[in-house]
Every structure is written in C-alpha cells, then in structure tokens.
Amino acid sequence: MPKIAIASEDSKGLDDVVASRFARAPKFTIVELDEKGEVQNIKIIDNPGAQATGGAAIKAIQALINEGVDIVIGPAFGPNAQAVLAEMKIKNMVIPAGTRIRDAIEKAKKEYGLT
C-alpha cells in the first residue's frame, strides 16, 4: 500500500491544493492507498523545511523518509531534492501548484498504475 505525500498549502485534506513550492510548502498531506487505489488514511504533517534557514529541501525530505513515504508530489523539485529523493528511492512527480489534492492523487494513480 503506497504512501503518497503532497506538498500542500493548508490542512484541508483532499480539498486542499498543491503548494507553490516543495521544500517550503507549509504542510504535507500524506495519503495511504489500499489495494484498489482508494484513499484509506489521511495524515497532515507540518513541513520542518518551511521555516528552515537553509537546507529546507533536505529537512522536508527527512520528514517524508520518517513517515515512510513512497511517492512525493510537488510543483517542482530542485537539484538537491532530486538527488536525495533518488538516493532514498522516493519517486517524485511534478504537478502544478494550485491543483486540487484529490485530482493530484488521481494523476499519480494513473502515472504509477495504482488503480
């Protein structure tokens, strides 16, 4: 059952939108899918990178590693973020800022064959 983390503007769950940045997104919405690809669990965490003075992307990724995330969705990923995500075997998917989280999850399901 894959876990997907979405860089999010707020804590509104599936009705929230993809944040304008990955490393400094205010929140991460983490959804767990069941075998059929249905959302089973939603957890919202604060992004420790949001207030970091430096190395924001790494702090954000550390939180995602600790949560056991398999796929991360954000509007863009910098070179440091991409390198570390690849090393940690976390897939990243670019979805434009402002996309509803509900729709972003559907796109990810299609992309990774989770339905």
Added chain:
Amino acid sequence: MRVKLAVTGGKGGTGKSTVATNLAVLIARERKLVLADLDVEAPNDHILLRAGLENEEPVKIMLPFIDYRKCTRCGACAEVCDTGALVLTRDKTPYIIPRLCSGCRACYFVCPEKAIIEGQRIIGYTYHTRVSMKTGSFDLVTGVLREGEEHTPPVVLAARRRASKLAEDVVIVDTSAGTASHVAIALEGAKLAIAVTEPTPLGLHDLEAILRILDELGIEAWIAINKWGIASSEKIINRITEIARDYHAEIKAKIPYSRDIVDAYVKGTPIVEADPSHKVSMIFESLAREVIEVI
C-alpha cells in the same frame, strides 16, 4: 605598514570592479599593492586587467565520511547538521550530501562512536598573478568558487589570507555584491571602504544596506556614485545625500556615465591607463590621491 582598503557597494553591476582596478593601477604607481578579487562567485578583475589566472592553489574543506562498522544509527550527526548535508534513512543510517556540507565538523565532534572519518573536498581555488601596466605593476589575488558550490566563505577567506601574506604596503579588496556573510568576511580589517553605487532606486536601497554593515563593523565609508547622469532624478540624488549624512559617509566621487569606460573595459585596459587625460581618469586620479593621503 600594511593598510587594507575595500571596494564594495551593495548592488551588483554598479562598477565595483571598475573602481577597484582603476584605483589599483593608480595606487600601484606609488605603493606596493595587492589587489584581491574576493567576488569569488563571479571574479572578473583579471578580465578587466587582461591578466591570466596563475599559481593555482586549491581551497579544501572537511568532508565527513562514515565508518558504517562503527555507526550505531543514533542519528546524532544528522541532528546537529545545520546545512542539511546529512540525511537519515528509515533505519537511521546516515547519508551525506557533499554539496550541502559546509565542512563545519559538528558531526565529527558529536559522534559518540567516533565513526566519522575526516576527508577533504575542493570547493574552489585561489590564484596569484603579477599584473604589469605601462606605469607599474602589482599583484592580483583571485578567489574562484567551483561551479555548483554553495559555500563561499572558505574561498573568500583563503583568497583574503593569500593576499595578506603577499601584501607589503596596501591591499585593495574587491568584494562581491550584497551584504552576505562572505562580504563581511571580505571587509574585515579594512581601514576604509569605498561604497560604489549608482543613482537608481536599487542602487540607493543597497547603498544604505552596505553602509549599515560598514557602520556595524566600524569601517570608515566613502561613497562613489558611478554612472552619474543616468536616471539621476533629483529625488534620488537628495536621498543619496541624506543617507550619506546619516551614516557619516562622504560622497567622494561622481563618475559620469561614459561610453569610453565601456570601451576601455571591453579592451581589458583600465581607463586611467588607456586614456589618462580623460575626465573620468582625472576623477579616479583625485580619488586615488585622497586614498593615498588616508593610508
């Protein structure tokens, strides 16, 4: 007696390097001089002086390696890391991202198992070139940060130290734009700083920022307004005068915008050398005279 003069200014593209190289050529006629290009992210004094980069020395910083046989996965190294260069996998195995590491050694000191091995990494280079002009010669020290690197201070420091070692009479440091910590490192120990600005709203804004830094550091500040005559609305000129007064900084030069400076710049010959009787050269001449009097 060694004296350090800094050329800085806050905003980028105001002509710091133009002022620094022209002053260097003039002052070198009378004193033994070292020009240190500490704008390590984009050093260009050597281009303006048509000089090569010679006598390369690497700038190395510590890079940690982990002895995984000793590591107990306690996570202390990642916790203390300030730059995010240490990531822990889910089972808390530390993983190092060299590009983000500033070489501070905090992980090395904090590791209870002594599992951190001290390695090294080259983040930049310093160079020393002898620059010959018709009227004399001087030493140019240049710091260059390797492309893709993020940690400028060690390279600025290495170039500054190399210049100090060579210096007999005068060191002129040419700082990078802005007010970041590496600019303060470049300014450290200066007796006098010339803040080069331009009569634009951004020039004004960044001038005030650098004057505040100089005030904090206790360095006497002079102001040189370059590109005088472009967009110089009365409002901006009045504001520059006000700021100068607020920070007890004297406006020492108004360098008119001139196509001839650009031509000399492109040819790699400072205007004071290319055209000594030019009105701009005369302004540099009187500025250099004032500098020599102070030092």
